[in-house]
Amino acid sequence: MIRYALTCEHDHGFEAWFGSSSDYDDQAGRGLVECPMCGSTAVRKQIMAPAVAGTKKSAAPDMAAKMQTMMTQMAREVRSHVEQNFDYVGDAFAREARDIHEGRSEKREIYGEATPADVKKLKDDGVPCSPLPSLPPDPAKMN
Numbered sequence: 001m002i003r004y005a006l007t008c009e010h011d012h013g014f015e016a017w018f019g020s021s022s023d024y025d026d027q028a029g030r031g032l033v034e035c036p037m038c039g040s041t042a043v044r045k046q047i048m049a050p051a052v053a054g055t056k057k058s059a060a061p062d063m064a065a066k067m068q069t070m071m072t073q074m075a076r077e078v079r080s081h082v083e084q085n086f087d088y089v090g091d092a093f094a095r096e097a098r099d100i101h102e103g104r105s106e107k108r109e110i111y112g113e114a115t116p117a118d119v120k121k122l123k124d125d126g127v128p129c130s131p132l133p134s135l136p137p138d139p140a141k142m143n
Helices: 021-029 060-085 090-101 116-124
Strands: 002-008 013-018 043-045
Touching: 002 021, 013 021, 090 116
Parallel strands: none
Antiparallel strands: 002 013, 002 043
């Protein structure tokens, strides 16, 4: 197996795995390799450094674990702040956000649930909203 860093004509970067370099050449030549962001089949390889096995332990896994821990902690803090300081409106979020935006309801910070279609309509109409970070399960409570 070989992993290639690829980019499309719109400079979207992504990676893909192939059985061999000739597999990539064959699939790219037939237009079967496409950008997952825009669907373009005008894809080319990016310059990559080869993966060479060494005897020194890499710090990358430790750094990745630290970054994940930090991001999880930040998500917990954001969610906790919202839950403590905003009004929970449940599944009435879309209606209440629109009413606040249009001046039919008092201005205040709210959170709740909305369908993806409702969120799209709110954003299309200029009503500011964003998803509340979901949290991974607490490791202490996992099996």
